[in-house]
Amino acid sequence: MKYVILIYHNPGARQQFEALPADQRARGLAVYEALNEELRASGELIVSEPLADPSTGKKVSVRDGRVVTTDGPFAEAKEHLAGLYLIDCDSMDRAVGYAARIPEASFATVEVRPILGFQGTDM
Amino acid sequence: MTQQLEDLLRDLVPRVLGVLVRHYGDLETCEDAVQEALLAAATQWLVDGIPANPAGWLVTVASRRRVELWRSETARRHREETLAAAPQPAAASAIDDTLTLLVLCCHPSLTPVSQVALTLRAVGGLSTAEIARGFLVPDSTIGQRISRAKRQLRDQEFRLPPPEQLPDRVAAVRHVLYLIFNEGYTASSGPALTRVELSAEAIRLTRQLHAQLPADGEARGLLALMLLTDARRPARTGPAGELIPLAEQDRSLWSAPAIAEGVALITSSLASARVGPYQLQAAIAAVHDEAPSPEATDWPQILALYGLLDALAPGPMVTLNRIVALAMVDGPATGLNALDAAAAELAGHYRADAVRAHLLDLAGDHALARTYYESAARRTLSLPERGYLEARARRR
Numbered sequence: 001m002k003y004v005i006l007i008y009h010n011p012g013a014r015q016q017f018e019a020l021p022a023d024q025r026a027r028g029l030a031v032y033e034a035l036n037e038e039l040r041a042s043g044e045l046i047v048s049e050p051l052a053d054p055s056t057g058k059k060v061s062v063r064d065g066r067v068v069t070t071d072g073p074f075a076e077a078k079e080h081l082a083g084l085y086l087i088d089c090d091s092m093d094r095a096v097g098y099a100a101r102i103p104e105a106s107f108a109t110v111e112v113r114p115i116l117g118f119q120g121t122d123m
Numbered sequence: 124m125t126q127q128l129e130d131l132l133r134d135l136v137p138r139v140l141g142v143l144v145r146h147y148g149d150l151e152t153c154e155d156a157v158q159e160a161l162l163a164a165a166t167q168w169l170v171d172g173i174p175a176n177p178a179g180w181l182v183t184v185a186s187r188r189r190v191e192l193w194r195s196e197t198a199r200r201h202r203e204e205t206l207a208a209a210p211q212p213a214a215a216s217a218i219d220d221t222l223t224l225l226v227l228c229c230h231p232s233l234t235p236v237s238q239v240a241l242t243l244r245a246v247g248g249l250s251t252a253e254i255a256r257g258f259l260v261p262d263s264t265i266g267q268r269i270s271r272a273k274r275q276l277r278d279q280e281f282r283l284p285p286p287e288q289l290p291d292r293v294a295a296v297r298h299v300l301y302l303i304f305n306e307g308y309t310a311s312s313g314p315a316l317t318r319v320e321l322s323a324e325a326i327r328l329t330r331q332l333h334a335q336l337p338a339d340g341e342a343r344g345l346l347a348l349m350l351l352t353d354a355r356r357p358a359r360t361g362p363a364g365e366l367i368p369l370a371e372q373d374r375s376l377w378s379a380p381a382i383a384e385g386v387a388l389i390t391s392s393l394a395s396a397r398v399g400p401y402q403l404q405a406a407i408a409a410v411h412d413e414a415p416s417p418e419a420t421d422w423p424q425i426l427a428l429y430g431l432l433d434a435l436a437p438g439p440m441v442t443l444n445r446i447v448a449l450a451m452v453d454g455p456a457t458g459l460n461a462l463d464a465a466a467a468e469l470a471g472h473y474r475a476d477a478v479r480a481h482l483l484d485l486a487g488d489h490a491l492a493r494t495y496y497e498s499a500a501r502r503t504l505s506l507p508e509r510g511y512l513e514a515r516a517r518r519r
């Protein structure tokens with residue numbers, strides 16, 4: 001089963017992280033490195049990427065066949081997507097176990113969502 | 124490569140790898156060497172024709188490749204070469220190690236996803252890229268999974284486990300083959316040219332397991348179940364990839380040879396072996412497949428079989444399917460009562476909502492049926508299933 005792990009930041013999370021002592025920040029990054037390495041070694045990692053700040057993004061819409069893009073910064077949202085993992089593992093429990101190790105789980109929000117697959121059973 | 128050549132090569136894989144591992148005792152390098160020998164054979168045999176002794180050819184080439192692989196490995200480690208001079212194994216072995224290989228690849232120290240990947244490569248002879256395409260994940264994910272699995276098995280001896288452990292280990296093999304089959308039994312036509320047919324591969328490997336253990340009723344039952352299920356494949360999806368339920372399938376599209384083989388297997392199995400869950404599921408599939416029309420389905424027999432399955436291997440899916448059969452025999456009201464009675468066991472299963480919607484439909488309560496179809500559609504993890512459930516909801 002494939003699962004995506006979504007890491008959300010809230011406006012305060014970044015400042016909170018920056019305010020931490022250097023050794024604690026380093027520890028947070030080391031946790032990421034260890035997690036990435038473990039997922040790669042076990043053959044469960046498909047992709048993991050941190051996302052640039054939402055103000056660097058563009059919103060895209062197509063109206064009457066015309067592509068319209070809107071630059072950031074966008075109205076302050078409560079939370080924004082800051083990074084993601086796509087993994088392939090045996091169970092939701094296992095995916096949750098990995099998600100719980102992400103540093104943001106202790107000060108922001110981490111969400112696990114199953115990927116909609118193509119498998120179908122007879123009905 | 125022609126299909127005939129590919130079939131021949133892939134059938135030889137477990138025998139050739141068995142000879143090598145038995146001789147050298149090193150699954151990791153031997154398996155890589157066999158993969159390379161397969162690649163060499165695929166190009167060379169196409170030009171020169173198939174050699175008189177194809178297995179011997181592969182053993183010889185793989186043995187040479189193994190020495191080369193081993194050399195480059197030792198060069199990295201700055202070790203002395205001693206193995207290059209080791210004698211090659213006899214090409215033809217009287218011992219068929221397919222079962223030993225299957226049992227090793229499904230070792231309990233590996234996770235199910237690793238067991239699946241390693242089995243497809245070491246026994247099935249599929250390349251890492253082919254397996255990756257089959258599971259729609261990157262090559263690196265599968266490659267990592269296989270090399271880690273091989274490393275984890277490094278200290279395992281290449282021989283069958285003691286007799287008292289064999290039943291559990293063979294059960295793990297059956298489960299892995301069942302997982303491979305289900306993964307391949309998708310509703311999506313997908314990019315058919317590049318996608319390996321995992322269900323066909325599962326059937327091929329289960330044939331091998333059955334050939335190794337002809338007295339194992341559950342291996343036979345599993346093969347029958349796969350054949351009887353796969354027989355309906357041409358009818359189970361519409362032109363846009365949408366799921367067509369059993370009751371609405373064009374039964375003339377079902378594969379008659381697959382049904383005949385599956386029915387023969389399950390009939391002989393039920394007559395001789397101790398009954399088990401795969402055999403019961405195969406027997407149920409056989410009853411469906413033998414009905415010329417949905418109305419002609421022998422639901423009382425299906426209900427009785429689910430009763431046996433419920434006693435032998437209970438679970439929420441068995442409970443649900445049994446309730447469907449009960450409703451077909453005694454009417455939707457009885458089925459709905461049974462659903463209520465099983466509410467605690469079925470809590471949280473979206474299929475319970477799908478079944479409730481179906482029974483409400485049959486009972487004439489279309490408005491409420493719609494609510495439950497929608498609820499089930501929101502909770503399924505399958506795209507074609509969601510499409511089907513949403514279409515049902517819209518019909519009301």
